[in-house]
Amino acid sequence: MSEVSAREQLSRLVASFMAYSAGHLPEDVKTRLAQMKQIENEGFAPDIYNVMEKNMQLADSLKRPSCQDTGIPQFFARVGSKWPYMDIIEDALIDAVKNATSNAPLRPNAVEVFEEKNTGNNIGTHSPWIDWEIVKDSDRLELYFYMAGGGCSLPGFSKVLMPLEGYEGIAKAVFDQMTTYGVNACPPCLVGIGIAGSSEVAAKLSKKALLRQVGSHNPNPKAAQMEKLIEDGLNFIGLGPGGFGGKLSVMGVNIEQASRHPATLAMGLSTACWAHRRAGIRINPDFTYDFFTHKGAVL
């Protein structure tokens, strides 16, 4: 296969994958929202859950992006060390973003910093943003595409705590942010927390935490315990859907960690709105694929 056709095949596949994921939430998110709708039976909450459900149905039947804010394009690529088309991935992803922006269509969101001009096609300086990981002994390309809107990106932050502020200091910072900015982030949100030795690692881990399924648990029992305690605490606060109040606040809390420096306890926070458009696909060298976040979807 020539490189040109590999690039075209990959970009077409990724463009369809992006368009599909703009209009369809992954199964784990839909399941959790359906469970929450049953519990949220007072005040404005039932009406809001009804509109949310109607929106998911309309996005599917009309083939439209379910939210107008399709995010600043971001890929998380896990590339097998034996994937045969290393050279074309970046170009193919850029082609895919252009294609999906005009055909899905996605909202052109890339604004060039300092020039303060929207580029009109989602391509710009470091846009799409691509996060790379190498997976040894694999010949597949695993791609996550996540459309984070501005509303759910606003609560994001990272900072470095002094270790004696402890894990309670992390919980407090999360609670403070969720009762202020969280209200605007289209709750119920999925909350991603990163814990590490420096701010940029913690920030990145907090975003990666959002790529984990709703309802999954950190394999470290203490981390899983912290996820549960923060989730219960946030739910006790009762933001409800849209910040109108209710019995619950969040779809879940996911924590990811890296070793820290003895003198620093860095934390990062990222939130995903209820319309959590997380999509993952594994692509084989012959371009057959497994769209694993959206089982049964045909691209």
Added chain:
Amino acid sequence: MSTFEFKTPVSDEDIRKVHAGDVIYLTGDIVTGRDDVHHRVVVSDKMPPIELAGKAIFHAGPIMKKISAEGEPDKYKVISVGPTTSMRMEKAQAEFLAKTGVKIIIGKGGMGPKTTQGCIDNVAIHTIFPGGCAVVAAEEIVDCEGVEWLDLGMPEAMWKLKAERFGPLIVSIDSYGNNLIENNKIDFNTRKEQALADLKGKLNFMD
């Protein structure tokens, strides 16, 4: 809680009927405007090229599709248009209301004390359309009559939309100084203190 059906132009009398927590369905003229429009009107002191008195300003950056053929006058269709975070406009909203005569603000999340005062002074309200429900909203828009300030880019331009029973719009700030979301935040913060107290000692992983 009461439900109202309003048509633009909305009058001061209409606005005085509604209170925080009421629900409105709006028919008529809705114009999108967010960060850059508010900046241009309030900071750069340029008046919008659209008459906004009695109309609704929608904090939204839509996905629009050009449907006119080459050589025809531009015609657009709304693909997806949900509310954006209103709080970003807090700094400029009150002055924007005074300059334009807008009666209804549509967005998501709450707005702060400056806007609350602006709603009292200008007899206006802030309302919330359920966030993330952009296809429902698009289906309640029956026409796009045009666009101004497209140099700001698709999300930031002023799109002139015609709506039919647009809602539910939950009134979050009324013209009497009531602010639903700010009141909710007081409760959230009280419960937050309790939740933090409950965590004491449970996250002590350091020996």
